[in-house]
Every structure is written in C-alpha cells, then in structure tokens.
Amino acid sequence: MESKIWLSSPHMGGKEQSYVTNAFETNWIAPLGPHVNGFECDIQNYLSQGSHVAALSSGTAAIHLGLILLDVGLGDEVICQSKTFSASANPIAYQGATPIFIDSEKDTWNLCPEQLEIAIKDRMSKGKKPKAIISVHLYGMPYKVDEIHNIAKAYNIPVLEDSAEALGSSYKSIKCGTFGDLSVLSFNGNKIITTSGGGALVSKDIKLKEKAIFLATQARDQAVEYLHSSIGYNYRLSNVLAGIGRGQMEVLDDRVSARRANYNHYKESFKNINELQFIDEPDGYFSNRWLSCMLTPSAEIREGIRTSLESLNIETRPLWKPLHQQPIFKDAPQYLNGVSDNLFEKGLCLPSGSNLTENELNRITSAIKTYFRA
Known part of the structure; x- marks a missing residue:
C-alpha cells in the first residue's frame, strides 16, 4: 500500500x-x-x-x-x-x-x-x-x-x-x-x-x-x-x-499560499464533474483554505468517496457534525434553517496540508475521478 x-x-x-x-x-x-x-x-x-x-x-x-x-x-x-x-x-x-x-x-x-x-x-x-x-x-x-x-x-x-x-x-x-x-x-x-x-x-x-x-x-x-x-x-x-x-x-504566508493552491488544484481537477461543488470566496473575502471542502450530491456518495479513499490510505472526513446534533447538546435551544444539516450530510474535507506533494494531489484527484467513472 x-x-x-x-x-x-x-x-x-x-x-x-x-x-x-x-x-x-x-x-x-x-x-x-x-x-x-x-x-x-x-x-x-x-x-x-x-x-x-x-x-x-x-x-x-x-x-x-x-x-x-x-x-x-x-x-x-x-x-x-x-x-x-x-x-x-x-x-x-x-x-x-x-x-x-x-x-x-x-x-x-x-x-x-x-x-x-x-x-x-x-x-x-x-x-x-x-x-x-x-x-x-x-x-x-x-x-x-x-x-x-x-x-x-x-x-x-x-x-x-x-x-x-x-x-x-x-x-x-x-x-x-x-x-x-x-x-x-x-x-x-x-x-x-x-x-x-x-x-x-x-x-x-x-x-x-x-x-x-x-x-x-x-x-x-x-x-x-x-x-x-x-x-x-x-x-x-x-x-x-x-x-x-x-x-x-516565518513561513505563515507560504503555508497560506500552499493551501490555497491545494484548493485551486481540486477545483480545476473536478471542473467537469458536475456532482461536486466548492465554496467560492465572496467579494472582499480571503480564505486561508485551511481545509479544502467539497459538497457531493448525497450522504451516500459522500461516504462512497470517503471509504474509497480510505481504502487507498488517503484520509478525508465529513464536515463538522453540527453541535445541535451532538448528544451532549441535544437539549440546548437551537434556531435552525437546515443549512448545516445539509452541509454535514453532503460535505467532505479533502487532504489539505501545505506539505502535500504534486504526486499526492494527483493520487487524490485520480482516485475521486475513478470513483465517478465506476
């Protein structure tokens, strides 16, 4: 492996x-x-x-x-x-x-x-x-x-x-x-x-x-x-x-640039896969892209991609589970519109380290493309 x-x-x-x-x-x-x-x-x-x-x-x-x-x-x-x-x-x-x-x-x-x-x-x-x-x-x-x-x-x-x-x-x-x-x-x-x-x-x-x-x-x-x-x-x-x-x-700005480059690599690589969506920066916003995240069509597809990558020794994870869904906070007051539940159901965080190599990025994108071709 x-x-x-x-x-x-x-x-x-x-x-x-x-x-x-x-x-x-x-x-x-x-x-x-x-x-x-x-x-x-x-x-x-x-x-x-x-x-x-x-x-x-x-x-x-x-x-x-x-x-x-x-x-x-x-x-x-x-x-x-x-x-x-x-x-x-x-x-x-x-x-x-x-x-x-x-x-x-x-x-x-x-x-x-x-x-x-x-x-x-x-x-x-x-x-x-x-x-x-x-x-x-x-x-x-x-x-x-x-x-x-x-x-x-x-x-x-x-x-x-x-x-x-x-x-x-x-x-x-x-x-x-x-x-x-x-x-x-x-x-x-x-x-x-x-x-x-x-x-x-x-x-x-x-x-x-x-x-x-x-x-x-x-x-x-x-x-x-x-x-x-x-x-x-x-x-x-x-x-x-x-x-x-x-x-x-001393290297913070370089780390930001590298993570933003990861995001751009993913977005460009998957531009022809209509099932995948990425969050863009609104005008005036600049994100360090700490984690590159994408939305899939469903929880089933999200998990399909995640487990497929896991079998290839590639770590991903769902977006944060909303705190109003957490057992410890189940009785807390909550004001909801369904957005965070939908993001959790469909969202996946991709490998985003500033030390990712070109070969590793290609391994990740190739694996996801293969999933959609299967």
Whole structure:
C-alpha cells in the first residue's frame, strides 16, 4: 500500500529547531520565557489593528478565558455557531452557561445573520438576553463580519471571534482574529501553523490581555507568598512551544499560499464533474483554505468517496457534525434553517496540508475521478 496521505499534518519550515535549541541552551524550559513574549509580538505584528496577544496552551483555553473576561457565568446564555468543532461550545458549559445554537448561511457556511437576530429577539422575549456571541470562521472562510457585528452592536452583545481555523484569512483586507471584542487563535497540530499544542487570545485592550495572562498563570496575586484571591488556570504556553511558533510564523504566508493552491488544484481537477461543488470566496473575502471542502450530491456518495479513499490510505472526513446534533447538546435551544444539516450530510474535507506533494494531489484527484467513472 502507498504511504498515508493525511488530512492536515504539521509542516515544519526549518527555522523552528533554532528557536527550540536556543531555549535549551539558555535553559528557558520553564513555562515562560523570551520566546513567549517574542511569539506574542510576532502575532501582534502580523495581525496589526492594535492587537494585543496572550499566548495560551490551546484555542479551547482561549475561548474559556474569553468567556470569563466577558463575565459569562452560571445560568447565562451564549449564542454559538452550530456548524463548528465542539471546542467552540464546550467552554460555555465549563462556565455553567447554556449554549444557544444558530444555523449557517449558504454563502460562507458560517453564522446566519437572519437566524441570529431571530434568536436574540426570542431569548430576550423570554427574559434571557444572550451574554455573548461565538462566531466562527469555518475552515478559514470569514463569516459575514459586517452583518454579524452590526446585529451584535444593535443589541449590545459582545462577539467572541473564533478564528482558530482562520489565521491568514482576511475580510476587506483586515486580518481575521481582529474583529471580535475578543478573538481566539489555535496552533493545534493540524492547524495552518502549529506549536504542537497551543492557542492565543487577542484583544485591542491591553488590560484584557494582562487579565488573561493573570488568570492563565493560576491567578497569583502580587505578594511574596503564594496568594490567590481569584480562581486561576494553568493555561499559559511554554517557552519551548512558543519557539516552535516563532519559526512557524516565518513561513505563515507560504503555508497560506500552499493551501490555497491545494484548493485551486481540486477545483480545476473536478471542473467537469458536475456532482461536486466548492465554496467560492465572496467579494472582499480571503480564505486561508485551511481545509479544502467539497459538497457531493448525497450522504451516500459522500461516504462512497470517503471509504474509497480510505481504502487507498488517503484520509478525508465529513464536515463538522453540527453541535445541535451532538448528544451532549441535544437539549440546548437551537434556531435552525437546515443549512448545516445539509452541509454535514453532503460535505467532505479533502487532504489539505501545505506539505502535500504534486504526486499526492494527483493520487487524490485520480482516485475521486475513478470513483465517478465506476
């Protein structure tokens, strides 16, 4: 059998080792150190827009701290995009709050502005104004920023922007990760750049960054002894992993270009297969194409393609199963229009790593073409 083609594997650029070696040579192996500060500055410079960045142990930790900073607590309600990974919603439960799931729209597959406003009005009519909105840039495609944020401002509800999949994406030439009252990044092993495990919380308010760092380092008060007047968390990124991130930031633009090239390769290769559809970028949108996704005619065909590729040692997966379909969230309020259910039924994520070779891309496209010829 030929070698495994992964959905989205880590891709080192070569500079990461020098930063890690420096951490060992200077004995900065402890949780904090100069690479953490340097990594934060690298991200801040990349995002611009007056961003302040706190490097954390995961994107999930960033969402959790974001909710805490937005004062989400027991009994509150938080609106969350349903078409996303469970890590977008799990921290809502950590806080004892209730997720309110909102369906997608067809243009970007992200949070539907129409359903969002319906949900806000309905929750308010029940005496439960949502405390925050979690909106996701799914697979690197920006959500409808203007429409979502105009609604949020109209009802004075803060937006926690989940940009875990969208580093390198932009909307109207402004980088994703800078639109929310607070924003979240992820550097998990499958993301466009990685620190093995890691994430970040982004704010335009340096005091919120400082509060996030305080909470992420066990909320230790300024005192000679270990003094704690708040509940804290062990959420800070290590100096060694931040060193990996510094090397990865040097190749971020190359990684975006490579993933966009993957998408273009698939779209061009399948242009004569009418059964397959791809999501285009609306005007003003720039997607990093973290994962290249296509829609098939049915769940049966989606699974036929997936299992066929699996037999050839090629990894694919269905689009995220909507959170309103997840057993753990079955009782959560939901405002649906059928879009995310349809996307899950028909959608397939194709191998999208920036380290895919031309031979591997040809293996994938040839296998899919063969499936449709059978």
